[in-house]
Amino acid sequence: MAGAARTMHHTQRFEETGSVMQLFVTPASPWVRRVVVCIIELGLEDKVEMIPTRWPHEWATRTVPFAPDFAQATPVGRIPALVTGQGLRLTDSSVICDYLNAEHGQYRLLPQAGERRWQILSQVAIACGALEAQISRRAELLRTGADRSDDFIDKMKTRALRCFAALDEAAGAFGPEPDLAQITAGSACGFADFRYAQDGWRDAAPRLARWYETFAGRPSMIRTRPAETPQ
């Protein structure tokens, strides 16, 4: 049951420190990963309670049972979902990143305004395109019967590789400090290695691959390496 794995350890630790945020997570989701990498890079770990969720494979085609706290946090029923210290529900990784960066990060991962904001968001949108294609493909691969469409799987593979090729251009201009585009691109590369290593995304994006070799060594990336979804 999604959210049922929440532990007393987590809950108690934060009740003592007053108003904290709650983030619903799984270790496999690249959408969760980009948020958690932002949290680590911004030094916000003490302000966020991580609440594990469980997802039986049926999630791909069915509404799975939600734990009450998760259902309360997000009517959409997807992870990540953040509940702020003020009780506001933010149920989308892009909105969550925008909020953490602005309210708790002094805009260090994405400027508040100006040309650089839009350059970064232009790259973010392409990296999100790669993420979404990879997740849609994963959901399709979890279909076990005649309802699996090999055409759809191929469409999503092709889309992700187009996005990686486009990120390859962007990677040439990535700066020395991590930003939201790099974090999102890194999550996309990491998920490709986790689920679709045979695709050879590095062939489509050799500069991105060189950049990722270094970026993947950051503590924030090492500590968020994908692991299988708890059932």
Next chain:
Amino acid sequence: MAGAARTMHHTQRFEETGSVMQLFVTPASPWVRRVVVCIIELGLEDKVEMIPTRWPHEWATRTVPFAPDFAQATPVGRIPALVTGQGLRLTDSSVICDYLNAEHGQYRLLPQAGERRWQILSQVAIACGALEAQISRRAELLRTGADRSDDFIDKMKTRALRCFAALDEAAGAFGPEPDLAQITAGSACGFADFRYAQDGWRDAAPRLARWYETFAGRPSMIRTRPAETPQ
């Protein structure tokens, strides 16, 4: 072929006025609609060239051919896609709305910072959840063989109705001036009427339905009523 319907009339009109934005559109997409409603509400119509695209039904499971200008505008291959006057590619409706509101709209649809920004984005994320569920269901319904999953269709119907029920709470606090949450919610309601009238979303969200009755009468909404996707 996507983008092939671009007309000389459009192209010539804007070459005379110098640097303009290009937006790739179809009349059926609620993602496009939220962007175009923002454009109309912000009074930006003279600054944006609308470029029609065509989508054969095969888009649901296959990579369809892209016109060269569309392929250049977005590696993701989805609409809407915006090319700014400076040539920056923004390929995601949320990023496009953020850009138009900030750079060309004096933040009239979404404040630049502060509690109200996050309240609105909290509602936007739920409305986007309804939109995404409705589009995923549409793609599934376009599958014509054994690869159509009735379970998946039901999951997406259930998710959309959960989101509408959550927006019903939000609707009680909608202000008199349109904001990005209202525009996105309005696009979700309009798409539900267009594709899934039989679901009866108004039963799940009676306050939202009353609000929508008025909101749907705005010129920006009347002028963007959904029409079938050009093949």
